[in-house]
Each structure stands twice: as C-alpha cells, then as structure tokens.
Amino acid sequence: MDQIAVVVLVASLVWLAYTYFGYPLLLKLVARPRAAADREREAVPRVTVVTAAYDEVDVIGATIANKLDSDYPADRLEVMVVSDGSTDGTDDVVRGFEPTHPGRVRLIRQEPRQGKTSGLNLAVPEARGEIVVFADANSIYEPDAIRHLVAAFDDPHVGYVTGKMIYVDEDGSVTGDGCTAYMRYENALRALETRVGSVVGVDGGIDAVRRELYRPMRADQLPDFVLPLSVVEQGYRVAYEPRAVLREEALTSSGREYRMRVRVTLRALWALLDHRGLFDPFRHPVFGWQLASHKLLRYGAFVPQALAFVANAVLLPRGDAFAWLFVAQLAFYGLAGLGYVAARRGVSVPVATAPYYLTLLNAACAHATWKFLRGEKQVLWQPRVG
16 A cells, blocks of 8 residues: 555656646757847738627727737738627727728627637638737737737748737735736746747737638637647647737636636637647657647646645655655645635735645646536636636
C-alpha cells in the first residue's frame, strides 16, 4: 500500500510541476529567436470587426466608437454588430452610428437568441473584410491594436492572430488580482508558443482570422477555442501579437469568475474531443504536444492535486519528509481558504492570491469535467456575469 502511495504521490507532483513549470521551461529551451520588427507595409487589407452582443446597451456604444477611432485607415475598416435577441436598446445604439458613419457600421439582428457562436456564423459570411477581427461588447482596444493584429498576417503561414489581454483590477480584490496574475502567465506562455509553433488558447475579445479560413461552428462550440484549432487543421499557424492590446476590467466576484471558468472549460473539453485528431503525434507532433501540455494536463490538474493530498496523508507515518510535505500542502490550502474569506469581504491579501485563484481554477475544472462526463453542454449565458 505504501509503495503505491509513493508512486501516486511522485506521479502527481511530477504532473503538477510539469504543467505549471516544466512546459514553460521546455518552450523557452526550444523557442526560435524573436521575429524582427515590422517592415514598411505595402498592402492594407480590408478589415471587419465583428461583435456579438446580448443586452449590452451600457457598453456597446463605447466599443463601436473605440473601433471607429482606431488608427487603421477608415476606408478599410467596418464594424458589424450581431444583436443576439437584445431587448434593452442595444440595437438602437448601433443604428445611431449608421447616419454618421455610412457603410462603416452595420447591425445584424439574430432572432430568436441563439448565442455568440451562431451570431458569428451569421455575420462572418456578410463581412467585407479580408481579415475578420472578433471583439467583445465591452472590449476597448488601444488605438494601434487593429493595425498590429493585421500586420501579423504579413506572414503567409499565419491564419489566426490573438492580441494581449490585460485585466485591470482597480479595487485590488483577491479574485481580480488572481485573474490579472493568471493572464500575465498566459500571455508569457503565448509569446513562447508563437516562437515554437502555434498558440494554444486565445482571448475572444481581441482575435483575428483570415476570412477564407473561417469555418461555421455548432452553437454549443466555443469559438475562441474551436476556430483556432480549425485554422491549425487547415495547415496555418495561430500567432500571438503582444502589441495588440485590449484592456478589460477583471471580474472581482469569485462566484462570477468561478461560473465563467466552468463554462469556458466545459466548452473547451468538448472542443478537445471534437478535434482529438490534433493529438496525433505523427500528423501534429509539435502542436499535439503543446495542446496536451497547455490544455489537457491543465484542465485535469485537479486530479493530481487531490491524489497528492490523499497519498501524502497515507504516507505520514513513513517519516519527516512526508510530514513536512503534508504541512506544506495544508499551508497552501489554508492560504486558499484565507483568500476565499478575503474575496467574500472584498479585501486584498497578496500572499493568498495565488493559492486561492489556483484552487478556484482547479475546482472549476473539476466541476466542468463532471458536467462533460454527464454529457452537458452550454450555449447561452448572461454576458459578463458568468
């Protein structure tokens, strides 16, 4: 029994160490040198910014204005909003831009409400742009973001580009701080993955695709995950462009963050099943390794986390080393508990941020996995609430 517990403990710790530290280190070791700075560009492709919105009257106007004020040539840029059965006046706000920006702002009404993915399927065939940019209803870009996104397509092997999401948390909540730190970690991974092969996982608020590579998706599929996988299957790369910056307020409610993570993970698990051919080491040796390391092992990290705790408890009588390791685990979960209390009270406790947020993520992955095993899918949800 003790020998089995040792094997389980060691295997669990190796899994966790590789997932969070080993994979980034390997990426760094095999990454190609950074690409040279932009050259003077001759062609300026036409761009369509597509936003799917449901009852976003409070933010949709600022989002449209933000894109129209981009430093990209006005005659090469259009904004298209798909109103997904909105009833709060979102449509009226969009229509208000049409007289002052003729031909540059278009409204498409999706009725009845069918979700973001169906909205994108409806809009993209109507896009005039060679490059389609996907923006959320609350996405505020830096003025040069679209220009940098489009410039990445100068590489003919690039079919999809994702920008840099920066979460802003002015209140300094534990959940918000954790979300911000997590995005810094993800952005660092994406920068390395771009230099190795393709990015695994993107931000739906600041993405772009060659229009001819867009493939319609089922309503239950997560476009931010499925579409990049489809682009890789078509033989193109997914790249990260850190100069294309999106700033967005972090969710400061642990409940909202948890529900959002469950929803995203559930849809991502279905996407991994649908595109399981990408794990084939003979057809996709590099990307298959990246996909397994970044997503599959990460989503399943709750398994070794739980097994390590149980196996360590079994091994406590075997010596001080196991006792100290168990104390370290208890301290980690104690800090996670402290972070939970702090989040409920709306205060910041920096030392508890990482343990709390990592535990929240893994708990959400466990919940999503249970839903996945039960065959559950999710198409609709309330925007920005989770």
